[in-house]
Amino acid sequence: xxxxxxxxxxxxxxxxxxxxQGIDLDVAEHEVVCxxxxxxxxxxxxxxxxxxxxxxxxxxxxxxxxxxxxxxVDVNRVRRRIGIVFxxxxxxxxxxxxxxxxxxxxxxxxxxxxxxxxxxxxxxxRFGLAEKRGEYPxxxxxxxxxxxxIVRALAMQPDLLLLDEVTSAxxxxxxxxxxxxxxxLATAGMTMxxxxxxxxxxxxxxxxxxFLDAGRILEQGPPHEIFxxxxxxxxxxxxxxxxxxxxx
Amino acid sequence: MFILVFALVLAVLRSLPGPVFxxxxxxxxxxxxxxxxxxxxxxxxxxxxxxxxxGVSWMPTSTTFWGIVSLVLVYTAYVSEVYRAGIESVHxxxxxxxxxxxxxxxxxxxxxxLPQAVxxxxxxxxxxxxxxxxxxxxxxVLGAVEAFNQSQIDAAASFNFTPYVAAAALFVxxxxxxxxxxxxxxxRDRRRQQAGRLA
Numbered sequence: 001x002x003x004x005x006x007x008x009x010x011x012x013x014x015x016x017x018x019x020x021q022g023i024d025l026d027v028a029e030h031e032v033v034c035x036x037x038x039x040x041x042x043x044x045x046x047x048x049x050x051x052x053x054x055x056x057x058x059x060x061x062x063x064x065x066x067x068x069x070x071x072x073v074d075v076n077r078v079r080r081r082i083g084i085v086f087x088x089x090x091x092x093x094x095x096x097x098x099x100x101x102x103x104x105x106x107x108x109x110x111x112x113x114x115x116x117x118x119x120x121x122x123x124x125x126r127f128g129l130a131e132k133r134g135e136y137p138x139x140x141x142x143x144x145x146x147x148x149x150i151v152r153a154l155a156m157q158p159d160l161l162l163l164d165e166v167t168s169a170x171x172x173x174x175x176x177x178x179x180x181x182x183x184x185l186a187t188a189g190m191t192m193x194x195x196x197x198x199x200x201x202x203x204x205x206x207x208x209x210x211f212l213d214a215g216r217i218l219e220q221g222p223p224h225e226i227f228x229x230x231x232x233x234x235x236x237x238x239x240x241x242x243x244x245x246x247x248x
Numbered sequence: 249m250f251i252l253v254f255a256l257v258l259a260v261l262r263s264l265p266g267p268v269f270x271x272x273x274x275x276x277x278x279x280x281x282x283x284x285x286x287x288x289x290x291x292x293x294x295x296x297x298x299x300x301x302x303g304v305s306w307m308p309t310s311t312t313f314w315g316i317v318s319l320v321l322v323y324t325a326y327v328s329e330v331y332r333a334g335i336e337s338v339h340x341x342x343x344x345x346x347x348x349x350x351x352x353x354x355x356x357x358x359x360x361x362l363p364q365a366v367x368x369x370x371x372x373x374x375x376x377x378x379x380x381x382x383x384x385x386x387x388x389v390l391g392a393v394e395a396f397n398q399s400q401i402d403a404a405a406s407f408n409f410t411p412y413v414a415a416a417a418l419f420v421x422x423x424x425x426x427x428x429x430x431x432x433x434x435x436r437d438r439r440r441q442q443a444g445r446l447a
Contacts, residue, residue, distance in 0.1 A: 051348050080350030090345035094363050103359060104349035156349060 002065035004029045004160055004191045005050065010059035012042075012049055012215075019045045021215035023059070027160075030189040034202035034223075037212035038238060043195035044087075046212070047162045050193070051084045064159060080108050083153030084162040087169050089145045091137040091152070097124065098133040101152045109156065116155075123151045127181055143174030147181055154185075161185065163194040167201075179205075199242055203227050211235045276328070283325035289386050292318040296390035315387030323380050330372050334365035374430040378423045385419075395419065 005027040012020040019042045027033050035043045048054040050061055052068065052075045061069045068078045092100050101120035105111040111119070124130050127147050137145055146166055153161060163182065167175045179201050186192065186205050196202055202209055203223045210220040211232070219232045230236050283291065296314040299307055308314070338361050346356040388397035395415045402411035 048344075053344050053348060076347075076350045076352050078350075079348055082348075084348045086341065086345065088341060090341045092342065092345070092360055092364075094367065103346075104351065107355050107359060108350035152349070 003027060003062075004031070004064060005193065006062040006065075007046075007050070008060050008062075010046070010049060010061065011057045012045055012054060013057055019215050020049070020056075023215070023217055025210065025217060027191060027193060029191055031207050032186045032190075032192045032194065032205055034206035034209045035193065035195040035212055036197070036199065036202055036209060036226075036238075041212040042215045043212055044164050047084060047164045047193065047195055050160075050162055051082050052078055053084070076108065080104075080156055081159045082162065083156055083158035083160070084164065085146070085149050085153050085166050087165040089137070089142075089149045089169070091145055091149055093137050096134050096136055097129065097140070097148050100137065100148060101155045104152065104156045120151070120155055123154055124148075127151055127184075141174060142170045143177045146170065146174075146178045150178070150181055150185075159191065161190055161192045163192060163196070165195050165197060167196070167198055199227070199239075211238065213238070280325045280328055283322050284329070286322075288318070288322050288383055291322055292386055292390060294318075295321075296387075311390035312387070315384075315390055319380060319383060319387070322383075323376060326376050326379075327373065330369050330376060331365065333372075334369035335361060337368055338364045371430050371434050374426060374433070378426050378430075381422055381426070382419060 003026045005025070007023055007025040010020050010023040011018070023042075023046060025033070025046075035046065037043055045054060049056050056069055059069070060067055063078070063081060067073070092103065095103065098117065098120050101124065102111075102113070102116035105116040105119055106113060109116075121130070121133060124133055127150070129144065129147055129151065132140060132144060132148070137148065140148065146169075150163075150166070166182070167178050170178065175198070179198065182192070182194070182201075183205055194202070194206070206223050208220060209223045209226040210217045211226060211230070211234075212218065213234050219226065219230060219235045226235065227239065230239060292315060295318045296311055299314055300311075342360055342364065343356055346360040347353075351359070385396040388400075395418050399411035399415035403409050
């Protein structure tokens with residue numbers, strides 16, 4: 001079976017700053033991989049590269065065996081199969097919740113308005129947002145906005161979902177509702193790559209945890225190994241800082 | 249109307265990325281620089297006296313026509329800059345979100361960037377329209393009879409300057425409602441945003 005996501009020797013620099021220095025990562029179908037690491041370690045950049053929002057400098061990325069970083073690949077077609085949810089939600093403020101969710105299916109997938117709305121309404125219903133369909137994003141709480149953003153990505157029925165620190169911009173009491181949605185998706189078998197600072201969540205939900213440090217995956221393994229018996233000194237230091245901050 | 253459409257096209261041209269579009273982008277920049285740099289009255293004189301003077305048979309010679317063309321040319325340049333400011337004020341993360349859904353560049357511009365940009369620039373746009381409305385007085389140099397011109401004729405005929413007052417009153421009668429309308433739009437926007445924050 002080909003991997004859902006296969007990254008080989010990925011390099012990415014912003015000017016002189018080498019953010020990703022040779023990333024290798026395989027994600028199997030239905031697998032949930034959490035990326036942990038300090039700010040600036042390259043987690044977000046990695047996700048943005050997979051979604052082709054950032055052009056890469058070297059290496060290659062394949063999704064279900066298709067190399068998406070090859071020349072001449074239709075980036076829009078690739079992005080339709082890969083959903084991404086951002087730290088800052090990035091909902092469209094001039095559209096109602098339902099239109100936010102149906103824009104992609106209508107315009108990128110070419111669904112009829114009725115089909116797109118049915119799909120959107122079903123998803124909003126599933127995640128407890130049914131009454132919010134007519135509201136504008138500004139009128140929702142952060143947690144609700146982020147759930148809408150997740151629904152917006154899901155409405156494209158992606159093969160792979162990327163979550164970029166989706167709870168980092170939320171008030172602590174709103175984090176749980178968003179993590180709940182992600183847990184449900186994990187249970188439903190969604191293939192996900194999650195960049196997160198929520199270590200407890202990563203330990204619970206991930207099949208595998210990757211520790212990124214200075215643009216490399218320094219250590220990876222099942223959560224119980226990474227969190228209880230890290231091999232690398234840098235991982236130990238990082239986790240110690242998290243424990244000291246009372247976050248694990 | 250023409251101005252709104254042309255200016256939008258110009259602003260979009262200028263926002264096109266990549267070296268392929270360099271000629272179009274350069275053209276848009278040159279246009280905006282030129283027509284914002286040259287005094288309106290000079291453009292009007294140039295076209296109003298110059299174009300009919302070329303003696304090209306199919307060109308209209310009506311001074312009103314050339315007066316309008318001049319104002320459209322000049323204000324398109326101003327308005328395109330207003331649009332551009334609006335387009336650039338839409339955060340790049342909005343574009344990223346739209347593109348991440350698989351929307352193309354054009355679709356992103358149409359459904360996500362422009363609707364937000366245009367909403368934001370409505371007040372400054374109306375400001376330009378008040379300016380435009382006042383600048384119609386400049387077309388008078390061509391001999392086209394607009395309000396100011398008419399008042400000069402009347403004043404000269406009667407040695408009485410009340411017609412100027414009447415002309416001024418006419419302009420104000422149009423610009424003041426526009427100005428109040430702009431204020432009202434701004435206030436409504438503010439109210440909406442605050443409603444959002446309270447919720």
